[in-house]
Amino acid sequence: xxxxxxxxxxxxxxxxxxxxxxxxxxxxxxxxxxxxxxxxxxxxxxxxxxxxxxxxxxxxxxxxxxxxxxxxxxxxxxxxxxxxxxxxxxxxxxxxxxxxxxxxxxxxxxxxxxxxxxxxxxxxxxxxxxxxxxxxxxxxxxxxxxxxxxxxxxxxxxxxxxxxxxxxxxxxxxxxxxxxxxxxxxxxxxxxxxxxxxxxxxxxxxxxxxxxxxxxxxxxxxxxxxxxxxxxxxxxxxxxxxxxxxxxxxxxxxxxxxxxxxxxxxxxxxxxxxxxxxxxxxxxxxxxxxxxxxxxxxxxxxxxxxxxxxxxxxxxxxxxxxxxxxxxxxxxxxxxxxxxxxxxxxxxxxxxxxxxxxxxxxxxxxxxxxxxxxxxxxxxxxxxxxxxxxxxxxxxxxxxxxxxxxxxxxxxxxxxxxxxxxxxxxxxxxxxxxxxxxxxxxxxxxxxxxxxxxxxxxxxxxxxxxxxxxxxxxxx
Numbered sequence: 001x002x003x004x005x006x007x008x009x010x011x012x013x014x015x016x017x018x019x020x021x022x023x024x025x026x027x028x029x030x031x032x033x034x035x036x037x038x039x040x041x042x043x044x045x046x047x048x049x050x051x052x053x054x055x056x057x058x059x060x061x062x063x064x065x066x067x068x069x070x071x072x073x074x075x076x077x078x079x080x081x082x083x084x085x086x087x088x089x090x091x092x093x094x095x096x097x098x099x100x101x102x103x104x105x106x107x108x109x110x111x112x113x114x115x116x117x118x119x120x121x122x123x124x125x126x127x128x129x130x131x132x133x134x135x136x137x138x139x140x141x142x143x144x145x146x147x148x149x150x151x152x153x154x155x156x157x158x159x160x161x162x163x164x165x166x167x168x169x170x171x172x173x174x175x176x177x178x179x180x181x182x183x184x185x186x187x188x189x190x191x192x193x194x195x196x197x198x199x200x201x202x203x204x205x206x207x208x209x210x211x212x213x214x215x216x217x218x219x220x221x222x223x224x225x226x227x228x229x230x231x232x233x234x235x236x237x238x239x240x241x242x243x244x245x246x247x248x249x250x251x252x253x254x255x256x257x258x259x260x261x262x263x264x265x266x267x268x269x270x271x272x273x274x275x276x277x278x279x280x281x282x283x284x285x286x287x288x289x290x291x292x293x294x295x296x297x298x299x300x301x302x303x304x305x306x307x308x309x310x311x312x313x314x315x316x317x318x319x320x321x322x323x324x325x326x327x328x329x330x331x332x333x334x335x336x337x338x339x340x341x342x343x344x345x346x347x348x349x350x351x352x353x354x355x356x357x358x359x360x361x362x363x364x365x366x367x368x369x370x371x372x373x374x375x376x377x378x379x380x381x382x383x384x385x386x387x388x389x390x391x392x393x394x395x396x397x398x399x400x401x402x403x404x405x406x407x408x409x410x411x412x413x414x415x416x417x418x419x420x421x422x423x424x425x426x427x428x429x430x431x432x433x434x435x436x437x438x439x440x441x442x443x444x445x446x447x448x449x450x451x452x453x454x455x456x457x458x459x460x461x462x463x464x465x466x467x468x469x470x471x472x473x474x475x476x
Contacts, residue, residue: 002431003103003202004170006043008154008336014043016341017329020377021427025409042375042427042457047335049125051434051454052447053098053205054221056247058282060254062215064088068096070212078206085439087447091401094254095224096216097451099434102203110149110174114138114196115165118336121152124172125333127205130196137162138181146177148196154336161185170335173201214281219247221451222404222424222458223373226323227251229399229422229462230369234259236318241294241358244271246278246287248323253284263317264289265297265310295353298360314360315468319367322358324351326372326379330457332426348378352386359391360469368394368463375425375457381411384421384461393469396420397462403452404460424458 009017021039022032057067068086075084075098082101089095116124120134130150136158142148151169158165175196184195194209208218232238232252240249243264253262264275264287272291279287292310299311327344329337355370362368370387372379384407387394398420405428407413407421429450439447 002044002048003105004047004335007046007334010340012341013337013339013344016344017376020410023377023410029409038427041430045332045426045431047333048431049100049203049205049333050456051100051432052451053100053127054219054224055096055098056217056219056224056251057094057096058215058217058254059094060258061283064094064096067212067215070215071096074211075206079204082436087444090448091403092224092228095221098206099439099447100203100205101434101436103433104202104204107173107200107202109171110147112139112142112146112148113151114142114148115151115153115158115169118152118154118156121154121170121172121335122333124150124198124201125203127207129194129198129207129209130175132179132184132191132193132195135184135195136160137165138184139163140181142177142181144177144180147174148177149174150196150198152335156338171202173198175199214283217247217250217282221455222460223247224251225401225403225422226321226369226371226460227255228401229460230319230321230367232256232319237261237316238263239317239320239361240264241297241320241322241354242266242325243275243289244268246275248321249275249287250278250282250284252321253279253286254282256286258284258286260286262287265292265294267291267293295357298357312361315363317361317366318363320358320362321369322354323371324354326351326374327376329374329376330426331373332456344376345378348383351379351383355383355387359394359465362465364465364468366465368465370461372459373456374459377408377410380423380459381407381413381421385411385413387463393465393467394463395466397464399460399462404458422460424455426457428453
């Protein structure tokens with residue numbers, strides 16, 4: 001059952017999303033009432049966490065069984081002896097699933113209230129402690145060691161440094177303050193450690209702050225599917241066109257057994273450093289990260305020698321992952337999105353520019369995987385329909401493993417084409433309470449099925465380049 005309000009969107013953005021989920025083809029395939037019910041379920045589920053925390057094991061450094069054993073010990077410590085199962089995904093052998101306990105409805109609220117920003121609040125719901133930069137408001141006399149109730153300011157109305165806040169705030173649970181109010185707001189500007197250690201969160205998820213570094217990577221389930229769909233092979237040259245923070249990049253390298261070359265691009269220097277740090281932490285030497293704009297990664301001047309750095313000559317890569325910048329409307333939990341409709345719609349042209357570069361850089365018989373973490377029709381199925389028309393050299397391919405549902409109708413794709421896509425739809429299941437008793441009574445198969453369905457919104461399409469690009473494809 002819902003414990004948080006549905007995601008708060010600007011009216012024009014909500015209407016735009018609704019047009020996708022209640023489009024003519026959807027309504028003709030089912031009743032309008034059913035389509036509208038699913039859309040409302042989507043809005044509610046987006047503000048809540050998925051039912052499982054997903055951890056990808058770095059099989060380059062450790063076996064899944066060893067990491068699973070180490071995680072059992074860690075969870076026992078974090079959950080004060082509470083027994084929570086750790087499941088190995090049957091179709092993703094390097095993925096472990098940990099049930100999220102909650103919502104816990106009988107937590108006694110404290111008089112001392114701290115307010116955190118919406119993004120910090122989202123992280124707390126998924127198991128993080130509250131770090132000092134995320135704290136917006138704290139009581140006048142709050143000191144280290146105080147019991148504190150933590151609330152999320154989902155509307156962004158609380159002023160930094162406020163002593164109290166009486167507008168809309170969402171209860172996230174209780175914790176113990178590690179610092180005083182004075183240290184938070186009058187202390188050193190680089191104070192970035194844990195400000196409040198969560199002890200009674202509404203949703204009990206494991207914290208992965210400095211837990212098994214090098215062995216595990218916290219990753220949403222659909223994100224872990226992508227590299228398997230790309231199916232990289234040892235010795236290949238692979239491009240991750242929009243790579244930060246490097247979760248999929250490092251997954252690709254691990255699946256290749258660190259044999260070959262994985263080129264990772266991002267145009268923000270700090271994000272490129274994060275990719276390099278993650279590759280180093282995971283012990284992967286095949287990753288080469290560059291600070292470069294993916295839309296300019298195609299080399300047009302053959303005379304210019306960049307010595308393996310971007311831009312690249314046409315048809316240089318065996319496989320390409322285009323995990324495109326997107327509106328992110330599938331991320332969970334997300335209680336509020338302040339984006340304008342113009343901002344939400346701005347991604348489709350950028351995605352097409354990147355798509356054009358990716359097709360040009362892919363060798364004949366090469367594989368291109370396109371993915372997003374959004375639920376809009378325009379950034380997903382419409383992009384597939386456009387690509388198949390704009391690039392006759394591309395053929396849509398079936399995906400393995402197949403965990404998500406088929407694509408959404410409304411973009412003019414055939415039923416056969418829709419079955420070749422994977423759409424992870426947060427409205428696929430109703431929210432469920434999960435406690436230790438229900439876990440004991442649950443069959444493993446049922447828990448895996450729930451994990452597959454109750455995850456973030458995501459989309460994957462796989463293409464084969466069946467011939468050389470030839471003439472320039474249309475970018476219209």
